[in-house]
Amino acid sequence: MKGSIVNSISKAVYLISFLSLIFIGTQFNMFFSMRHTIIENQKIIKMENDFYHIFNNEVEIESCFLNYTMGYQPSSKKITLLLAENSELIDEFIIKYHQNIIRKHANNLRQNHLNISTGISKFLSIEKNNLEKEMLLKEINETFFINRLLFYEQQHQFEIAYKKNINVIKNVISFKLLTIILLTIIILLIIIFSFHLKKFLTSKISFVQEKMIAYSKNIINNNFEQQIIYSDKDEFKGIFDTFNEMIQIILSQNSEMKIREKKYRYLFDNSRDALMISSLTGKFIDCNPALLKIFGATNKEEFTSFELKDFSPEHQADGILSSKKASVVFLKTIETGSNFFEWILKNIQGKCFDATILSSYIDIGEDSFILSTIRDISKEKQEKEKQAQSRKMDAIGQLAGGVAHDFNNMLSGIMGAAQLLQSPKQNLDKKSLIFVEMIMKAAQRAADLTSKLLAFGRKSAISSTSINIHKIVDDTIAIFNQTIDKRIKITTIKNAENFTIIGDNSALQNSFLNLGINASHAMPDGGELVIETRNLFLSKDYCEMSSFEIKAGEYIEIEFRDTGCGISPENMEKIFEPFFTTKVQGKGTGLGLSAVYGTIQDHHGVITVHSEIGVGTVFNILIPCSNVKAEKKQIVETVLSGSGKILLVDDEELIRTTGKHILEEMGYQVLLAENGKESVDLFREKFAEIDLVIMDMMMPEMNGSEAFYKIKEIDSKCKVIISSGFTKEENLEKLKIDGLSGFIQKPFRDYNLSVLIDEILKKDSCKKTC
Numbered sequence: 001m002k003g004s005i006v007n008s009i010s011k012a013v014y015l016i017s018f019l020s021l022i023f024i025g026t027q028f029n030m031f032f033s034m035r036h037t038i039i040e041n042q043k044i045i046k047m048e049n050d051f052y053h054i055f056n057n058e059v060e061i062e063s064c065f066l067n068y069t070m071g072y073q074p075s076s077k078k079i080t081l082l083l084a085e086n087s088e089l090i091d092e093f094i095i096k097y098h099q100n101i102i103r104k105h106a107n108n109l110r111q112n113h114l115n116i117s118t119g120i121s122k123f124l125s126i127e128k129n130n131l132e133k134e135m136l137l138k139e140i141n142e143t144f145f146i147n148r149l150l151f152y153e154q155q156h157q158f159e160i161a162y163k164k165n166i167n168v169i170k171n172v173i174s175f176k177l178l179t180i181i182l183l184t185i186i187i188l189l190i191i192i193f194s195f196h197l198k199k200f201l202t203s204k205i206s207f208v209q210e211k212m213i214a215y216s217k218n219i220i221n222n223n224f225e226q227q228i229i230y231s232d233k234d235e236f237k238g239i240f241d242t243f244n245e246m247i248q249i250i251l252s253q254n255s256e257m258k259i260r261e262k263k264y265r266y267l268f269d270n271s272r273d274a275l276m277i278s279s280l281t282g283k284f285i286d287c288n289p290a291l292l293k294i295f296g297a298t299n300k301e302e303f304t305s306f307e308l309k310d311f312s313p314e315h316q317a318d319g320i321l322s323s324k325k326a327s328v329v330f331l332k333t334i335e336t337g338s339n340f341f342e343w344i345l346k347n348i349q350g351k352c353f354d355a356t357i358l359s360s361y362i363d364i365g366e367d368s369f370i371l372s373t374i375r376d377i378s379k380e381k382q383e384k385e386k387q388a389q390s391r392k393m394d395a396i397g398q399l400a401g402g403v404a405h406d407f408n409n410m411l412s413g414i415m416g417a418a419q420l421l422q423s424p425k426q427n428l429d430k431k432s433l434i435f436v437e438m439i440m441k442a443a444q445r446a447a448d449l450t451s452k453l454l455a456f457g458r459k460s461a462i463s464s465t466s467i468n469i470h471k472i473v474d475d476t477i478a479i480f481n482q483t484i485d486k487r488i489k490i491t492t493i494k495n496a497e498n499f500t501i502i503g504d505n506s507a508l509q510n511s512f513l514n515l516g517i518n519a520s521h522a523m524p525d526g527g528e529l530v531i532e533t534r535n536l537f538l539s540k541d542y543c544e545m546s547s548f549e550i551k552a553g554e555y556i557e558i559e560f561r562d563t564g565c566g567i568s569p570e571n572m573e574k575i576f577e578p579f580f581t582t583k584v585q586g587k588g589t590g591l592g593l594s595a596v597y598g599t600i601q602d603h604h605g606v607i608t609v610h611s612e613i614g615v616g617t618v619f620n621i622l623i624p625c626s627n628v629k630a631e632k633k634q635i636v637e638t639v640l641s642g643s644g645k646i647l648l649v650d651d652e653e654l655i656r657t658t659g660k661h662i663l664e665e666m667g668y669q670v671l672l673a674e675n676g677k678e679s680v681d682l683f684r685e686k687f688a689e690i691d692l693v694i695m696d697m698m699m700p701e702m703n704g705s706e707a708f709y710k711i712k713e714i715d716s717k718c719k720v721i722i723s724s725g726f727t728k729e730e731n732l733e734k735l736k737i738d739g740l741s742g743f744i745q746k747p748f749r750d751y752n753l754s755v756l757i758d759e760i761l762k763k764d765s766c767k768k769t770c
Contacts, residue, residue: 016190050093054109055151057086058116062144065120069137076124083117109150116143208239215243274374280334282308282326285369294355294376296347306348313346333359333370345374353378387547411747415443416658419750423665443747466626467508469499469556473531476512480529484516487526496533496556498625503603511596515560515619518593522564522617530561536622548606553624555605560619567611575609640754642761644691645669649679649707650723651699655746659694662750666757676702680710687715691761692741697724705731712739719760723748 061082064074090110119140126132268275274291278284284304295311297303312322322344333339338360345355358373418439421428428436477490484490512531519529533556540552567575576597600607603623611617646668648659653674660670671690673679676699683690693711697704704722711718719741722732732743741760744753 015186050089050096051151054086054089054093055147057082057089058109058113058144058147058151061086061116061120065140079120079124083113083120087113087117105150105153109147112143112147112150116140116147119143211240212243215247274376276372276374278308278370278372280330280368280370282330284308291374294347294353294374295345296349302348311345311347313344313352316344317342329357329359330370334361337361342377354381383545383547410652410654411443414654415440415747415749416655416662418443420658420661420665425665465502465505467501467503467505469496469501469508469533469558469623470494472505472509472512473533473558476509476516477531479513480516480520484520485523485526488520488523489526489528491528491530493530493532496535498535498554498627499533499556500626501556501603501623502626503623504599507599507602511599511621512558512560514593514596519560519562519564519617522562522566527563527616530559532559532561533557534559535625538622546606548601550604550606550622551624555622556625558621558623560621561616562618563616566613566615567609567617568613572609572611576607639666639751640758641667642754642758643667644761645671645689646757647671647673647679647683647690647693647695649673649676649693649695649699649704651675651696655696662753666750666754668757675699676704676707676710679707680714683711683718684714687711687718691719692757693718693720694723695720697722705735708735708740709738721756721760 061079064079064082068074068076068079087110090106090113094106094110119136123136123140126136269288271288271290274294275288276284276291277286284306287300287303292299292303295303308326309323312326314322316322316325329339329341329343338358340356340358343355343357344352346352354377356375356377360371360373362369362371418436420426421432421436473492473494477492480490516529516531523529536555536557538550538552538555543550543552575593597607600621600623605621605623607622608620609617610620646663648656648663648670649672650656650659651674656672656674660672663670671682671686673682676695678701679693679695680702683693695704695707699707702710704724708720708722711720716739720739721742721744722735722740723744723746732740742756744756
C-alpha cells in the first residue's frame, strides 16, 4: 500500500456507498415486485372466490332442477330466485374483472346461464311430460355440463396464474439471497481491508510517533541538524516535509534571534542611559553598566543583591514615603503600560540624586517584567536652576538699570551744580565750600551705589585694558592685611601661568575686595582665607551648557576659599540678588555680591559658589585669558580748557543748566536742546557752527540713537558724544561703528568730560591740519 492513504480510504468509502445504493435499489425493486405479485394473488383469489360462488350457485341450481325433475323438487319459485341471483352475480363479475380470458369465460358462462334460465323457465312452463320437455331437459343438462367444463377450464387458468406468481416470488427470493451473499462477501473483504489498513496506519503512526519523539528530543537538546527522511509518497510525507521546513525556519529564526539578542544585548549594555529590568514584585533581575555606574555598584551580582528600598531615601521631594509612592507608580505602570516620573534615588554609598524614570510594562514569553530607563538629572536641574537664576538676575538687572538711569540724571545735576559752586569764580566762603564738599561726597557715594547697580545689571561700560590678575590679588591682600581680623590667615597660591586678562582693574579689585570682606565676616572667630589661581581650558560643550555667555578657550580661575560658617541652602539661590543680605539692618546694602556677579559677566566670565554649613564657602571665578601684556597709565586729574561750540541735548532741565555752566567754565560756547527732535532741527539750522554734540540716550519724542543718525545724515563728519545713565553695550558698539566719537557714563566729573572733549576735538583738528 504505497499510494495515498486518503485515496485508498476514499475508494473504499465510494465502493461501500455504491454497493449500498445498489443494495437499497435492489431491495426497493424486490419490494415493489413482491408487493405487485401479492396484490395480483389477492385479485386472483378474490376472482376465484367470486367465480366459485357463481359456480356453486350454478351447481345448486342444477341440483335443484334435477331434484325437481325427479319428483323431489323444491318449489319452482326457489329455482327462479336462484337463477335471478346467479344472473346478477355473473353480471357483477363481468363488470368487476376485465381480463380477456376471464371476461371470455364469464361471457360464455352468462350466455350458458341465459340458455339455462330460458330452458328452465320454458321447462317449468310445460305441464305435461312430452318429447319436447325431454328434449328440453336434455339441452339443459348439456348446458350444465358445458358450464362445468368452463369452470374446470377457468380453474386451470387460475392454477397457471398461481404458478406464475409463485415463480416470480421464487425469483425475487433467489435474487435477494444472492444479493445478501454478494454483500456479505464484499463486507468480509472490506473488513479484511480495514484490518489491513488499520495495521498499515498503526505502523505508519508508530513510525511517525517514533520519528517525532526522537526529533523532539533533538530539538530539546538544540540539535537541529538532522532531518526526517521519509520516502513513501503519502500524506505523512507532506507532514514530514512540512516539519523539516518548519525546522529550517526555526533554525533561521533562531539564528536571527541570536543576532538580535546580541544586538539588543549590545545596545542594552552600551546604552548611555541606565537600564534596569525588575520583576513585578520589585526584585532586580538585570541591569547595564551605565546603571551600575550611577548607583556605584561594581557588578550585577552586587546590584541585584539589593532591594528597591535600598536605593530610595525614606521620603521623596513632596514629603510622601518612598515605599508608598513606589507602590502607586508601579501600579500605574502595570495599568497603563508605561509611566514617566521624577524620583530621588540613593546610591550604594548613600548619596541622593535626582533622576527621571521611564518604566515600561513588558511581556517576555509567559513572564512579565518592568523595564526602567533611569537618567541622573542632578546636573541638568542645577543648570536649570542656574538659568532660572540668571533670568531672574537679568530681570532684576533691567529694574536696577532703570532706577540707576533716573538716579544718575539727578546726580549729574547735583554734582554739576556742586562743581560750579566749587569754582573760584563763585567766591564762596570756607563754610559754604565745606557744605559744597559735603554735597559732592554724598553725590559721589550715591554715584558709587548706582555704579554697583549698573554693574549688577551689566549696564555700565567697563574699561578694556590689559590687566595682571596676580597684581590685583596682591593689591587686594595688601588691603586685607590692614583691614580684616588678624586672626584670619590669608594664603595665596599662584598656579596660573597666564595671568593676563582684558578688563577693568577697579571693577575687578572691588569684586575681590567684596569676596574677601564677605569671607572675613563669615569667620568672626578667625579662620583661613585661601586665594588660589590656576589656568583652565573650557571646551565648547562646557560653554554651551553654561548659563553664562562664554566662549571656549583658556581661562584663569580665581578661587576664594574660606573656613567660615557657610551659607545655608535656602540663601544659596539668593546671594547674587540685589538688596539681599543676611547682615543686620544698616550693616550692608545687599549690592556687594550682585555687583560682583555683574562685573564677572561684563568680563565674559563665570562665577559659581559652593558652600557647606560649618565647613566653609568656595567662590570660583573664571575669566578669559589674554596674551596682551598689562600696562600701567598715570592719570592727572586736571580739567582741560578748550574752545568751540557744543550742542548739549538732554531732557532733564537740571542737567542742561549745570552742563551749560560747566562747559562754559571750560571755555566752550553752548547750545541747548531738550529732546532729540529739537536737537536735529537746531543742528540742521546751525550745523556749520557746531563742533561737537553731547546727547542723552533716553529722551522723549526722539531718543539719542535716532537723533544721532538724523544728525549724521545732515553732517556725516559731526562729532557726537553719548552721555547716559545706562545703555546696552551692543547698542554702543553699533553706534561706534557708525561714527560715534565717544561715550561718558552719568554722573561724570568735569575732569572726565573735559578730557574726553579735548581728545575728540584735538583728533579732529589734527585731521584737518594734516
